[in-house]
Amino acid sequence: MRPPAYQMLADELRTEITSGRLRPGERLPPEPELCIRSGVSRSTVREALRLLASQHLIITTRGVTGGSFVAHPDAAQICEGLTTGLTLLTNSATVGFTDVLELRTALEVPAAAMAAHRRTDTDVAFLRAAMFDPAGDDDARMCGAAAAFHAAVCKATRNPLFELVTRPVYDASCGDDVIRDLPEGYWAEVDRDHRELLARILARDPDGAATAARIHLEHVAEANRRSLELNGDHQRTPATSVQSA
Incomplete structure (x- = not known):
């Protein structure tokens, strides 16, 4: 059975994080870019990011300089x-x-x-x-x-x-x-x-x-x-x- 789209995107981003391609403190691509790159809706992207945040892999901040950043290992x-x-x-x-x-x-x-x-x-x-x-x-x-x-x-x-x-x-x-x-x-x-x-x-x-x-x-x-x-x-x-x- 094919996993949900948000799960597939979360798995892809998790691999980039655990492989070191995305380093601790590095900013993830913005949501619109992830939508285009993955061919999914913004709500799907946000669900994937919420999943990664629940696993303590990323931290999301608000504001002009906000975004989703790779968490430092704790x-x-x-x-x-x-x-x-x-x-x-x-x-x-x-x-x-x-x-x-x-x-x-x-x-x-x-x-x-x-x-x-x-x-x-x-x-x-x-x-x-x-x-x-x-x-x-x-x-x-x-x-x-x-x-x-x-x-x-x-x-x-x-x-x-x-x-x-x-x-x-x-x-x-x-x-x-x-x-x-x-x-x-x-x-x-x-x-x-x-x-x-x-x-x-x-x-x-x-x-x-x-x-x-x-x-x-x-x-x-x-x-x-x-x-x-x-x-x-x-x-x-x-x-x-x-x-x-």
């Missing part, structure tokens, strides 16, 4: 979009919780090794600040600290793409349906795992850091398997181990 918006998409997929029938944990392993194990090799004193400070007390902190504090710890590990890789991609995957694996009814002792185990990983990163031990990250994710998989089984969500129940990642 890491926060990209991360938000990935988080939304991954969370929706994780709650669908097409992607299981095992898939998310396998992806976390594929990303976080090498990230831990890289962090051990590249970390700075500032990175270490962030990692230490993300420690928590399983005996005294509440669940909200521990969830936030755990997320901050994993983010700090990725930041220590000095590769911004690890930060961009790993956080949405982490968030998709930590929904309310996962973290409720966690087994007794879960947070104490997470604390031990995090402290071991921190020790390996401090020692600049890439192999040890990778092993610590993998063991931690195996513990997470087992705990979440039991949590999801308690909630009767067998479709999303993860495997006991994520070593296949």
Whole structure:
């Protein structure tokens, strides 16, 4: 089935943007020119531009110097979009919780090794600040600290793409349906795992850091398997181990 005309025009302009033919900050051709070039009405052009704007690819301004301009890449918006998409997929029938944990392993194990090799004193400070007390902190504090710890590990890789991609995957694996009814002792185990990983990163031990990250994710998989089984969500129940990642 042939897509609508506005979709075809939006796809064409999106290709020009993502290929670099239209650079960030560059002005798109004016609406009349796009009408002539594409052989479509002005309303179709505007619908295509609205679609691109909703995808944060262009910014449209009014006035004498207004027009539609290619947006500068925004890491926060990209991360938000990935988080939304991954969370929706994780709650669908097409992607299981095992898939998310396998992806976390594929990303976080090498990230831990890289962090051990590249970390700075500032990175270490962030990692230490993300420690928590399983005996005294509440669940909200521990969830936030755990997320901050994993983010700090990725930041220590000095590769911004690890930060961009790993956080949405982490968030998709930590929904309310996962973290409720966690087994007794879960947070104490997470604390031990995090402290071991921190020790390996401090020692600049890439192999040890990778092993610590993998063991931690195996513990997470087992705990979440039991949590999801308690909630009767067998479709999303993860495997006991994520070593296949």
